[in-house]
Amino acid sequence: MEFDAVLLAPRRAESVASGFWRDRTINDDLDACLEACPDKIALTAVRGESGEISRFTYREMAALADRIAVGLARLGIGRNDVVAMQLPNGWRFTLLYLACSRLGAVLNPLMPIFRERELSFMLNHGEVKLFIAPKLHRGFDHESMARSLQSKLPSLRRVLIVDGGGLDDFDAALSAPEWEKAPDAQDILNSSRPGPDDVTQLIYTSGTTGEPKGVMHSANTLMANIHPYAERLHLGAEDIVLMASPMAHQTGFMYGLIMPILLKASAVLLDVWDLAKAAELIRKENVSFTMASTPFLTDLARVVGAAGQGAPSLKTFLCAGAPIPGPLVEQARAGLGAKIVSAWGMTENGAVTLITPEDDDSRAVSTDGRALPGVEVKIVDAAGATLPHGEIGELLVRSVSNFGGYLKRPQWNNTDAEGWFDTGDLARMDAEGYIRISGRSKDVIIRGGENIPVVEIEAMLYKHPAVAQVAIVAYPDARLGERACAVVVAKPGAGFDFAAMSDFLKVQKLAVQYIPEKLIVRDSLPATPSGKIQKFRLREMLKEGNL
Numbered sequence: 001m002e003f004d005a006v007l008l009a010p011r012r013a014e015s016v017a018s019g020f021w022r023d024r025t026i027n028d029d030l031d032a033c034l035e036a037c038p039d040k041i042a043l044t045a046v047r048g049e050s051g052e053i054s055r056f057t058y059r060e061m062a063a064l065a066d067r068i069a070v071g072l073a074r075l076g077i078g079r080n081d082v083v084a085m086q087l088p089n090g091w092r093f094t095l096l097y098l099a100c101s102r103l104g105a106v107l108n109p110l111m112p113i114f115r116e117r118e119l120s121f122m123l124n125h126g127e128v129k130l131f132i133a134p135k136l137h138r139g140f141d142h143e144s145m146a147r148s149l150q151s152k153l154p155s156l157r158r159v160l161i162v163d164g165g166g167l168d169d170f171d172a173a174l175s176a177p178e179w180e181k182a183p184d185a186q187d188i189l190n191s192s193r194p195g196p197d198d199v200t201q202l203i204y205t206s207g208t209t210g211e212p213k214g215v216m217h218s219a220n221t222l223m224a225n226i227h228p229y230a231e232r233l234h235l236g237a238e239d240i241v242l243m244a245s246p247m248a249h250q251t252g253f254m255y256g257l258i259m260p261i262l263l264k265a266s267a268v269l270l271d272v273w274d275l276a277k278a279a280e281l282i283r284k285e286n287v288s289f290t291m292a293s294t295p296f297l298t299d300l301a302r303v304v305g306a307a308g309q310g311a312p313s314l315k316t317f318l319c320a321g322a323p324i325p326g327p328l329v330e331q332a333r334a335g336l337g338a339k340i341v342s343a344w345g346m347t348e349n350g351a352v353t354l355i356t357p358e359d360d361d362s363r364a365v366s367t368d369g370r371a372l373p374g375v376e377v378k379i380v381d382a383a384g385a386t387l388p389h390g391e392i393g394e395l396l397v398r399s400v401s402n403f404g405g406y407l408k409r410p411q412w413n414n415t416d417a418e419g420w421f422d423t424g425d426l427a428r429m430d431a432e433g434y435i436r437i438s439g440r441s442k443d444v445i446i447r448g449g450e451n452i453p454v455v456e457i458e459a460m461l462y463k464h465p466a467v468a469q470v471a472i473v474a475y476p477d478a479r480l481g482e483r484a485c486a487v488v489v490a491k492p493g494a495g496f497d498f499a500a501m502s503d504f505l506k507v508q509k510l511a512v513q514y515i516p517e518k519l520i521v522r523d524s525l526p527a528t529p530s531g532k533i534q535k536f537r538l539r540e541m542l543k544e545g546n547l
Contacts, residue, residue, distance in 0.1 A: 005404025069102035070179035079104035206453035214407030225350035225401035293321035293449030321449030322481025
């Protein structure tokens, strides 16, 4: 694969000179852990349904990474080849990234909720050579889906299945044979290590373009975010990080997989969000830090508070993806005893803004934090002029952690000659530099921290024979932050209801979480004189109960 990460080179010299690009890869940091604390527990992975727990010291983790890397090489995986996996949180997720990094291969994490429609595009666009999926996850047959996709994708040479059995079983092919003892193993491991500016991660994000965008990151861009993030939160080697947010999201990938290794800390992974299990793990594993979207915090604060046991080891809960209600902060502080930290970020640059542990709790409710070191933010009007404090405008970010570009779509990079990235969000900034996201100029709904690709779903619904017009807008939800509502004008004489919409979108193989949770059928939609649908009016009408 040829990667067109065109946004890296122009800012390399300045980023290195400033010290934010340290010119290290995950290999260097894992080697440092192996030297400093080889017998420290690095990773604890919990499978909620079965209760299975797997633990690895740094010595064991490094050895297994080498083993899997040589196994990948035996399958023909090498430098700049893309390995995709659709796995829940677990040790195989972490070890696959470490193994790919040994070879200079690029990991493409994919959310387990994705189905044929999303996967067929992503696997083809990324020219994936190896795809790894679970046999079953949450009752869904991922193996059958993976097999059905393989014949349609010319670049996809092999599919491996976790718990699949046979020759295509993940363990049989990669983690069970002692590949690291082969005569040529060290030559393989020593000849392919990537540089800090090579693409190490390809991760897809939904936007307004009608197709997912492949975000390219290097070790330098990822780590330039993680170090200041950890420093602001006072995280270090003594911390134990719980990650129950999906590691196929940047949240889990950066702060549940990479950050603990950079800190020589310990990670605890939970494959499926389970309230009781999460609370138990926090207590039993002495978890000190976790990060998740607002619904996770809501659930955890309620259950732990009701149990009356507290979570004495938990120092910090960083919450992002939706505004944090004031009563929730009070409830969480009382029930968990942890500091609640608000933050905002994107797949393209990781966390951009967050409050500090020293900030008053009111900051978590009223702001999304201030920029991390190495990050600049500004609020501009439509003409690009910087706005005064307190005024709402377009949010631009210039950061050492900004991505390398969108794979094969440089025209969508949204980055000007001075390095300012147009986030597509609207925000305001106060005199102390704290921002508040106030809306989105891009057409995306964020449901529980998950981006809903509005344009793509609308395009699907327009194919329904009963639909004349459609607009999908957000409506507020106390737990998830937002949910999606489809507002439809039916064709004359045609009937259209919620069941018809849901059934149609399921036939299109759309992820279930993307299906709008409310449908309103109207005679017309508010529009400009030129005919453009006024979604802001629909959102207002929906909020006021006038739809």
